[in-house]
Amino acid sequence: MINPLRGMKDLTFEESARFNHIIDTASGIAKRYGYGYIETPILEETGLFRRSVGDSSDIVTKEMYQFEDKGGNDVCMRPEGTAGIVRAFVSAKLDRQPAKQKFYYYGPMFRYERPQKGRLREFHQFGCESFGEASVYEDFTIIMMISQIFKELGIGFDLLINSLGCPECMPSYKENLVGFLNEIKEELCVDCNRRISSNPIRVLDCKNEKCQSLLGSSPKLIENLCETCQSDFKKLTALLDTAKIAYTVDTNLVRGLDYYNKTAFEFVSNEIGSQSAIAGGGRYDKLVEFLDGKPTPAVGFAIGIERIMELVQMPEVDKEGYYMGAMVPEAVEILFGLAAQKRLETKVTVEYNSKGFKSHMKGVDKAHARYALLIGEDELKNGTVWIKDLETKEEKSILLDEV
Secondary structure, three states: OOOOOOOOOOOOHHHHHHHHHHHHHHHHHHHHOOOEEOOOOOEEEHHHHHHHOOOOOHHHHHHOEEEEOOOOOEEEEOOOOHHHHHHHHHHOOHHHOOOOEEEEEEEEEEOOOOOEOOEOOEEEEEEEEEEOOOOHHHHHHHHHHHHHHHHHHOOOOEEEEEEOOOOOOHHHHHHHHHHHHHHHHHHOOHHHHHHHHHOHHHHHHOOOHHHHHHHHHOOOHHHHOOHHHHHHHHHHHHHHHHOOOOOEEOOOOOOOOOOOEEEEEEEEOOOOOOOOEEEEEEEOOOHHHHOOOOOOOEEEEEEEHHHHHHHOOOOOOOOOOEEEEEOOHHHHHHHHHHHHHHOOOOOEEEEOOOOOHHHHHHHHHHHOOOEEEEEOHHHHHHOEEEEEEOOOOOEEEEEHHHO
16 A cells, blocks of 8 residues: 655545635635735746745755756755745736735645654645735734634634844844854854854754753844834834734744845744744845845745644534435436536535435435435326425425426
8 A cells, every 4th residue: 555655644534624614714814905816836946945045044954855857957846935926926027017916825835854743744835925015014914814814713823023124234133143152152053053154043043942042142133123123113013002913022033034024923822732833924025136026025924724724613514505315226317417407506416326215314414415305216206306405494395397
């Protein structure tokens, strides 16, 4: 027997219904906020992620499914969604249009890492990307949208926020941080020591518990913001306070990707174990320019669907459509004509084998059908069908051409 690869999982039965419920809920809310659907290829040039996600990130250094295709191209399976959306945005020359652009997407992503609860090698994300709006009001609106998605899905969360500054306030902060890190470098892990010279901000994202304990007294970027970044962050917290969205300022929150600036945030849950992040995002005003587009402010987020699957409260399934069954073999073919007619307007389940009444009624329950339509010996003789409305409990026999 051939099983799925490690870290890959089939999505079937009740899980697929839960997955679709998440996508339908999130997509519906995104549309209300003015977002349109976009889909990008799963396979991209490796250079796209090296330039956007960053050479020092764990994704690029350890986790990408990267290979050379038959044409000699260096390609990889997308490890995250934003870079591909930005590439599509630039490829379509949308960066040259004055109108603001908003996209939502969902689909599989791939990272080679140790599988654990809520973390697979093939996983799915739902995300939104907003281009052309520099106002911190858009950052707040994005956070409010995620809050609404989780509220409708019945998921509790804590919100962590931080500011990563801008090119004006970052250089002096990096200098202070490198000085601090060099003093404790002998106690930091190998990855942190590598990052001190390549991207010191990334040290703050280290998951090593010892490193995290040492970083408690590190310089805080939020205390070194320029006037504009400080004003924007103060405005964001004021908007969250007014909307009564609770939050915690996490001064070491930097996210796992290099393209973020200014606002960064994570939604976390204490119900899924150590992998507590269920959504995250922020502003990335320089990424369009990094990928050869015109300078364009942008902000977005992604929700890890596998992370929230077990947390979602599923609504009760409404009874819908018809279950059609024959109680004598001669009636089976009649049902196909009725099913074809009714499928123009509603869901229809047909049982091909003739069965007894009780067996058919069990089939009605499994199909979540509202109407049971059966043909037995008497109905066949009289040219009628027996119908029962499972909600009103009304039952009757009617002529075939009245169905």
